[in-house]
Amino acid sequence: MTRLASPHRTAPPAPVAPDTTSGAGTPVPGTTPPAAPRPGRAAAWAELVRLPALFTVPGDTLAGVAAAGRTPGPRALLPVGSSLCLYAAGMALNDWADRAEDAVERPHRPVPSGRVRPAAAFAAACGLTGAGLLFAARAGRPALAVAAPLAATVWAYDLALKHTPAGPAAMAAARALDLLMGAAAAGDTKAAAPSAALLGCHTLAVTAVSRRETTGGSATAPLAALAATAVLTGVVTRGPTRLPAGRRAAAAPGLPGSTPGGARPAPAGAVTAALAAAYAATAARPYFHAALNPSPPLTQRAVGGGIRATVPLQAALAARSGAPVTSLLIAALAPAGRAFARRRAMRKVSIT
Numbered sequence: 001m002t003r004l005a006s007p008h009r010t011a012p013p014a015p016v017a018p019d020t021t022s023g024a025g026t027p028v029p030g031t032t033p034p035a036a037p038r039p040g041r042a043a044a045w046a047e048l049v050r051l052p053a054l055f056t057v058p059g060d061t062l063a064g065v066a067a068a069g070r071t072p073g074p075r076a077l078l079p080v081g082s083s084l085c086l087y088a089a090g091m092a093l094n095d096w097a098d099r100a101e102d103a104v105e106r107p108h109r110p111v112p113s114g115r116v117r118p119a120a121a122f123a124a125a126c127g128l129t130g131a132g133l134l135f136a137a138r139a140g141r142p143a144l145a146v147a148a149p150l151a152a153t154v155w156a157y158d159l160a161l162k163h164t165p166a167g168p169a170a171m172a173a174a175r176a177l178d179l180l181m182g183a184a185a186a187g188d189t190k191a192a193a194p195s196a197a198l199l200g201c202h203t204l205a206v207t208a209v210s211r212r213e214t215t216g217g218s219a220t221a222p223l224a225a226l227a228a229t230a231v232l233t234g235v236v237t238r239g240p241t242r243l244p245a246g247r248r249a250a251a252a253p254g255l256p257g258s259t260p261g262g263a264r265p266a267p268a269g270a271v272t273a274a275l276a277a278a279y280a281a282t283a284a285r286p287y288f289h290a291a292l293n294p295s296p297p298l299t300q301r302a303v304g305g306g307i308r309a310t311v312p313l314q315a316a317l318a319a320r321s322g323a324p325v326t327s328l329l330i331a332a333l334a335p336a337g338r339a340f341a342r343r344r345a346m347r348k349v350s351i352t
Contacts, residue, residue, distance in 0.1 A: 061076065
């Protein structure tokens with residue numbers, strides 16, 4: 001973005017000397033205006049790993065912990081750290097693998113614009129993958145047993161599967177495995193399988209839409225994503241999910257808020273419904289607009305809406321597992337991510 005010129009100005013002003021001259025602002029022959037500052041290396045790397053999108057990642061792990069019947073504690077930082085590293089590795093590897101394509105379609109990206117060298121992006125992907133596996137190993141063998149295929153899925157998607165029919169399924173599997181890693185660290189992946197499947201279905205829909213974000217021209221994917229959003233909202237809100245074993249023990253018969261058979265207590269159900277509604281509202285409108293007019297800008301907006309909707313869906317899944325406090329913690333990541341993205345956008349405008 002660039003600043004708009006004044007409508008009364010027909011030509012740029014002549015270069016003006018600094019105040020160290022006579023003070024009258026006399027143009028000095030041979031001088032040039034000072035160059036506008038360029039974004040630094042940190043900004044380029046933040047753009048490479050899609051830093052605002054990282055706010056959608058911790059909710060995977062936290063929803064998995066909730067589905068396993070646990071409350072996140074300090075040890076939950078280990079699988080969260082693993083998720084963040086593996087996600088950032090995938091973003092760096094994605095731009096390295098797509099550097100030739102981006103040079104034509106997205107020349108402003110850090111690698112084709114020269115702000116990040118291809119070798120550095122690849123090295124970052126390798127280093128972040130190693131760090132993610134190390135965090136998972138510190139969280140325990142079960143977490144590492146999920147993190148290893150998660151890392152393999154990320155690399156397979158970026159290097160081989162992205163432009164094939166298997167691409168959306170691979171991306172969906174990565175998100176589902178990310179949630180299962182949190183559950184594995186908490187000790188119960190079986191209980192988290194339904195939540196992982198629902199998150200994977202949402203990711204499948206978003207990824208299918210994203211395949212047309214630079215060309216547009218197809219209403220099929222946005223319509224399918226809109227239908228998937230409606231189904232997922234209904235399942236999350238009304239699904240007959242029982243609480244994990246740990247929460248059933250806590251909500252024993254006779255205790256306030258308990259329900260027969262270990263079903264969700266009423267407060268958790270209300271929070272689930274509210275968060276599921278927020279998920280539907282975030283995703284459905286841009287999908288609908290892209291279905292009516294599948295142009296590249298509206299398709300890109302639909303992809304952005306689908307990505308943003310991931311956080312309220314994660315929060316709804318946590319509330320569905322009987323963890324309303326964890327769900328609200330996850331939900332707080334959405335406004336934090338938006339605020340961070342706005343600050344980055346304002347900084348970008350201020351230096352152009």
